[in-house]
Amino acid sequence: MTTTTTTPTTRAADLSATTLLRFATAGSVDDGKSTLVGRLLHDSKSVLADQLEAVERASASRGQDGPDLALLTDGLRAEREQGITIDVAYRYFATPRRRFILADTPGHVQYTRNMVTGASTAELTVILVDARHGVVEQTRRHAAIAALLRVPHVVLAVNKMDLVDYREPVFAAIAEEFTAYATELGVLEVTAIPISALAGDNVVEPSATMDWYGGPTVLEHLETVPVGHDPAHGHARLPVQYVIRPQTAEHPDYRGYAGQIAAGVFRVGERVTVLPSGHTTTISGIDLLGRPVEAARTPQSVTLLLADDIDISRGDLIVPTEHAPSATQDIDATVCHVADQPLTVGHRVLLKHGTRTVKALVQDIPSRLTLDDLSPHPRPGQLVANDIGRVTLRTAEPLPVDAYADSRRTGSFILIDPADGTTLTAGMVGESFAAPEPVTDPAAEDGWDF
Template sequence: MDLLRFATAGSVDDGKSTLIGRLLLDSKAIFEDQLEAVEVTSTARGYDYTDLALLTDGLRSEREQGITIDVAYRYFATPRRKFIIADTPGHVQYTRNMVTGASTADLGLVLVDARQGLTEQSRRHAVLLSLLRVPHLVLAVNKMDLVDWSQEVFERIRDEFVTFASRLNVPDLEVIPISALQGDNVVTRSENMPWFEGSSLMHHLENVHIASDRDLRDVRFPVQYVIRPKSDEYHDYRGYAGQVASGVLKPGDEVMVLPSGLTSRIAAIDAFDHEIDEAFPPMSVVVRLEDDIDVSRGDMICRTRNAPEPTQDLDAMISWMTREPLRPRQKLAIKHTTRVARAVVRDIQYRLDINTLHRDTDSQELGLNEIGRVSLRTTQQLLVDPYEQNRTTGSFILIDEATGVTVGAGMIN
């Protein structure tokens, strides 16, 4: 079975956590004692229904306020596919948490309250999913039970969102009416909306095609760790561990190690306890080469005629994640794949208004949760690809050297 990672998005109280709770419940992915605990808590609060949001909102402050603050990851599987869900917050001040949860997603699930229609935060999250190059997008029009299952309301919201999404980079869009609280159109088709001829949300999640989303052409293998066992049995063993970012690796392939430019051939590829015939993303493997060449953490194994571009000058979209603004001439640490260097901000080209998509070229700083186009200069050459081509080698994080806190996430243009 393949794995689908998807992230929820949308405004506050649109029902993101409730929807995930419904998916877990109806797919029988929670234990009886978990459900009993949620039912007891719901009754204690005076609810006449089971508050399924409690299955994902685990922080005390989340339960007290009835909102999502941190990203909550949940795992479940059906006979067709495995899933990793990132339940992201809807509040504006937690936009950075939403970016974190959506950065590795194959699919973005934007929820809209049918009573409210599209909100500023709904558009904001759709723009962020587009910037993060999430290849598949689903708009779930939730709480249809509160608008009497109105086809007219659904079609009005659908048409408005499709018009807005036409200005974004959204290659695949699906719109589905649901009621997360009652389960309509979540796992099974709804009898209350016979006018909707599409599939249920779960059916779409199980069948959306994601195999072609991964780059299997450009081989990129950032080396994370060099394995040299000290036992006599493996005295001559030298392997290079890491996660395949893109491409397919096979024994016998001619490869090049960057930045040295030395070439060799793959002798073998090891998984946990056995050799394998090929490795592809996102597998974590150990690669052994035929020649003893100098390879260390931060190096990259690639094809001899298909290598990333070494550069010290980066042009990137930055999502800023801390209260202290990003300004020109600021110095930060940068982590790109497995390589760490230092960087200086050369210029802020513009700040993006993610509600109107207006580019503010007069802005000379980026504040908390803002996004802008920035030029950076690094102390070492980094082996990069455009983010739209490779989300692993095309992304990086910025770190405050004094505190060690991640303060920004970047997507290379």
């Protein structure tokens, strides 16, 4: 008989060998998102004993027979009620098959803007729908943001099936409507799952009351959905965050350019170009965690050593010479407006791209997306909070931007109010649902000589 002993080191090694899935949850108010998150954590044994005991005590004090799993996230809701700003709550848990980082985004329409933050790095989005109400405007807005951010996988969780007697036609109608809408947006994969987060149906364990459904549970889908796109995919990009010059006796001539690799792979001996200056040189060394390496890839934070002494500062972008993007002062993008103050034509803003911030002018707002039928509302004149629309920008300095379809990091930007530093808008270069015909308006120049 052979006995296998599992040590903490062994468990840690097994966990590090599993894949990682980043996913976000979204849903309208009272769709049961808090209960779903609580059920997912509870049934996957990811809740600490003292946390569960606290929930059970709080539930009992309210006269409830069992634990109210939504209380696992009630602390965040209480903070919002007290006026504390919370963008996204991140939760970490794991099963034997996979590790997870969950971005739990607020459900109220007022906080739709925060879904942009939560879904910007997600590989999957779970969108909740109340089976009694079906697809509503907030559902369409969440689907539009997921499509805009190019989230590869979308799960439609039709919740509260227990309140519609677990009827298959109700689920089928909602799934058909949502899938048709998401397909028009360009979402490539939609998986619809009927659930009851309160009862636990199809969240972690299969439902005994919905035998007409033969698909995966929510957790089963999260554990098996393909992830792990090649982190080295795409042309290499390093936004320079800091210039390191220790000037010590041991390294009197050390000059390194530090930052987190946004895409691709850098190798010693590779010819690179520094943008926007256009100077070219060769990588003479790469330092990773204080040690020299021959190659480094996204998302590692590294220091590049270059063969030539050229002028490089924070905000510059180091790229392979053969795959250098063109620097431009004219940017067309789709944006999600996140500020309470409107974004208007002629608005003077700061544009932050990577580690570089430049002045910019909103030259035009050609259209705003109408979420009911995906039609563009032409020339709205302004975008208000939570609006999705097209903008044309003119920057004071050339920027080496990529298309968002090619790089989620170097194809995105934010617009900032120069007066108080408020984030106004999150933008994706070149993204569009149904781009209107371009309209040239000489008046949009407004005399700005950029």
